[in-house]
Amino acid sequence: MKILYHHRVASKDGQYVHVAEIVAALRELGHEVIVSEPGSTQSKSFGKSSDAVSNIRKYLPNFIHEFAEFAYSLFDFIKLVRLIQVHRPDGIYERYNLFFPSGIWAKKIFKIPLVLEINAPLYEERSTHGELSLKRLAEWSESYVWRNADFVLPVTGVLAKRVLARGIHTEKLRVIHNGINRKQFSELISDVSVREKHGLQGQLILGFTGFAREWHGIDRVLDFLAEHRDENWHLMLVGDGPVTTKLNSQARRLGIENKFTVTGIVSREQIPEYVASFDIALQPDVVDYASPLKLFEYMALGKAIIAPDSPNIREVITDRVNGLLFDPANSTSFDDKLAALCFDGALRSRFSEDVKQALCEGEYFWDSNAEKIAAILLSRTNSHVGLGTQAP
Template sequence: MKILYHHRTRSKDGQYVHIEEMIDALRDQGHEVIIAAPPSAEKESFGADAGMVGRLKRHLPKFIYELMELAYTVVAYRRLRKAVEEHRPDCLYERYNLFLPAGIWIKRRYGLPMLLEVNAPIFEERARYDGISLKRLARWSQAYTWRNADYVLPVTEVLGDIVASYGVEPGRIVAIPNGINMKRFDDSAAAHSAKSALGLGGRLVLGFTGFIRDWHGLDKIIDMIAQDPPGTRRHLLIVGDGPARTALERQASRLNVTDRITITGIVPREEVARYVAAFDIALQPAVVPYASPLKLFEYLALGKAIVAPRQPNIMEILTDNKNALLFDPDHRDSLSKAIGRLCADANLRRTIGENARRTIAEKRLTWHANAERTAQLFKNLLGHA
């Protein structure tokens, strides 16, 4: 098939991992993928933000920025129309964004079967965390796009319920979680050698990867480590960077545990696996209720003993006492108790880690499998066997 892939993502971060891996997986399966996207995304290094767009969002009044987003739809429409007329694709795959009905307009004009990948309810997310000025227009934009795609592909069933609340028929909602590219993790070092390479030999490593935000709850882990007796082996390794880093470093200094906390800063994507390989316990201290965290699949692929919150979106992938220990996010001591239980029992860490690794194959949690599911949906729409 010839697939037109449309997105508006300019930042080179976790969002771009999903985009790049899906495109590569589709191409590996013999499909031709034509990309219609902002050109700047291809030029950035991993970890880069949205550049000029990000600065405009921070400094412009919200209603002006939102009108600019909507005006960009004209640019996106022209880019898509040019791609359609030049390449004559069989179908359209779009990564959903707010104030972006261009894909729907192209679908209608050219009769293209369309799949819409949804990673978050962006109207609700932005209204809660950033604020939205043009609320009625933003909500209309989200509803219009979701209702008019042929299939909507949320990353969790929880998110699928939110999509359904906008009037999308359940039969047109297909939950496809994030995945993993096992080729990037096949040659990962054993834990002891990975620790030695990072100067953490002999430590019991509690690890976290990703963009560091206040709500991730890593301050609780530092408080926990600060209560350990002298000579303890527990060490927190944070692989990433973000706005909460400075506060965490100050907290570690105040509690005199700076030598037991390592924050790497941004790590090139191809290097992440060798850091995660050093983890004894992989942490997902908090997550929004509809997300499919990329880090979770990395932890699973490397066979790590995972600690994560007991909430519906996480339980779509993890089972308590099988491939993870799940804690009650509403109970103050539940996280530290789950971590303490794993720290005290090497056999339990090993068993949960082995089950975690098997989960990838059992649930087909790979980008390759996701590309197969996507291609089959297109074939159904096109009337192929």
């Protein structure tokens, strides 16, 4: 099957990991995948954002860069038309973005199916944070794309409820969580070099991966370490982010600089080795509809996980069965649960085995996701006159 993968992710970050892994998994299954993406994406290294987009948002009013986002769809539509005419795909797989109706336009003109992956309710998200000026256009674009897709794939059941509330029929929706590359995250990964590199031999490592922001709540982990300063425990933040300067200042103020390491951005290939070094994997906070990539990476390497007791996390982790979930509304719950993990090696070992089993039972793997996506595309292709078999 020929699949046109369509997206507007201009940054090499967690979003692009999802894009790259699904493309690779579909190709591994034998499908031909043509990728339509912003031209600058491939030249960036991992962790780099789009400088052009950042500058527009920093220096121009919201309505201008929102109009530019929508205007990009006109340029993108022309690009899609050319790709479809040249490659004659059987279907389009699209990662949803706001102000991005070009895929639906192409689907309608060429009468080929479009399956839409939804990772966030972006109209709600950007409205909540006061980042939208052209609200009517934004709401229209989201509803237009969601309703006109042949099939929609939200990444959590929580997000699925939001999608259904917008008038999407249940029969054209399926939840597919994020996952991991089972070849990259194996049980044979050694953590010795990471511990030696950072001088952490013999220490209990509390680990977090990703682009750290204020809302992640990593500051509470530093407060926890300060309260247990006599214990041989260490917080490792694998990544970077706007809050790291503040966290380093907090560590100095608390007198625990020697208990906190920020590695800076590391390559995707190195992530498994770093996660393997964790004794406890941290998900201190999470957006309520998200499917965190780091959670599945933690699971694959059998880490003892602490995470918020929220509906989207409960879709994957069961409290006291394969991890510990804390009450975000209770100020002492996080500290109590984290202390229980730190002091109880047997509990960590039990969670290690059970969480790997949960990963396999849930089929949280990119290749499994690709199989589901291909099956859905094929079922929709059979009900269309696809360009893979007949000219428009």
